[in-house]
Amino acid sequence: MSTDGRPVLEVADLEVHYGPRRRRRRVLHGVSLSVTRGETVGVIGETGSGKSTFARAVLGLVRASGGRILIDGEDVSRYSPRQWRALRRRGVVQYVFQDPLRSLDPDLPIEESLIEPLLVQGVGRKEAIERGRAYLARVRLDSELFGRLPGELSGGQRQRVAVARALVTEPALIILDEPVSALDSANRVGILEILKELRGAGVALIFISHDLGSVAGVADRVAVLYQGEFVEVGDARAVISAPRHPYARLLVGSAPTLRSVAASRAERDALRALLNA
Numbered sequence: 001m002s003t004d005g006r007p008v009l010e011v012a013d014l015e016v017h018y019g020p021r022r023r024r025r026r027v028l029h030g031v032s033l034s035v036t037r038g039e040t041v042g043v044i045g046e047t048g049s050g051k052s053t054f055a056r057a058v059l060g061l062v063r064a065s066g067g068r069i070l071i072d073g074e075d076v077s078r079y080s081p082r083q084w085r086a087l088r089r090r091g092v093v094q095y096v097f098q099d100p101l102r103s104l105d106p107d108l109p110i111e112e113s114l115i116e117p118l119l120v121q122g123v124g125r126k127e128a129i130e131r132g133r134a135y136l137a138r139v140r141l142d143s144e145l146f147g148r149l150p151g152e153l154s155g156g157q158r159q160r161v162a163v164a165r166a167l168v169t170e171p172a173l174i175i176l177d178e179p180v181s182a183l184d185s186a187n188r189v190g191i192l193e194i195l196k197e198l199r200g201a202g203v204a205l206i207f208i209s210h211d212l213g214s215v216a217g218v219a220d221r222v223a224v225l226y227q228g229e230f231v232e233v234g235d236a237r238a239v240i241s242a243p244r245h246p247y248a249r250l251l252v253g254s255a256p257t258l259r260s261v262a263a264s265r266a267e268r269d270a271l272r273a274l275l276n277a
């Protein structure tokens with residue numbers, strides 16, 4: 001891991017509410033997290049705990065009702081929707097969703113999808129293609145697939161393209177919201193390996209999942225979200241081997257990917273190898 005200790009993301013006392021005034025409901029409460037360059041932080045929690053809301057707030061897709069968000073040193077807390085759009089377009093912060101079709105234009109060949117953010121940034125087409133291809137190779141996508149439409153790829157291949165697309169602008173921070181949840185076990189392990197490799201590249205990653213097993217081998221630190229609050233944040237190995245908060249203990253004790261009979265032996269072995277590497 002290469003980290004210079006400088007926070008790429010600083011979130012302090014974040015509050016998010018949903019709903020109109022009288023039925024206003026608090027979904028995130030006093031959430032604080034800081035992520036440094038080259039660091040991967042896993043955010044885990046059960047369904048409805050507020051994981052996606054956290055991601056959406058950091059991407060400016062939902063408005064925070066309180067607290068502060070600093071991205072690469074810039075206070076974005078009071079940004080207007082237009083400023084947020086400009087920030088996302090600059091490619092400083094990128095995202096990968098569970099369903100890669102959400103981040104890829106179904107009518108654009110994948111190579112075009114990949115170079116689009118670079119063209120928006122003013123990079124010339126020739127250089128954009130070169131850089132795009134380099135990232136597709138990095139996520140181990142066969143060059144004969146570059147001209148295909150997203151619908152002509154498998155789910156795992158599409159997710160590799162989405163990861164390459166997130167990387168191509170060399171962002172400071174990538175937020176991955178359940179990036180492997182929809183994949184079969186072979187593709188899941190493939191994407192986890194790629195994410196692990198990224199740790200050495202200086203990019204900060206936030207890896208959101210309900211599944212501790214997926215996060216375990218990739219994250220340096222783990223933050224456990226419970227009913228809209230981080231109840232435990234710490235070194236991944238420490239949280240996994242000796243969780244302190246009762247809810248974290250429950251999560252660790254029932255981590256499905258590491259324990260369930262539904263997970264194949266090959267998947268469990270591969271995850272253990274990642275965990276021990």
Ligand SMILES: Nc1ncnc2c1ncn2[C@@H]1O[C@H](COP(=O)(O)OP(=O)(O)OP(=O)(O)O)[C@@H](O)[C@H]1O
Nearest residue numbers: 018019027045046047048049050051052053054210
């Ligand atoms: N746009 C919205 N308007 C109102 N309530 C919402 C909205 N989006 C999410 N919620 C509610 O906020 C809470 C947190 O949702 P969120 O999607 O952040 O949870 P999550 O931890 O990502 O869950 P999952 O793992 O199922 O995706 C849930 O109770 C959800 O119903």
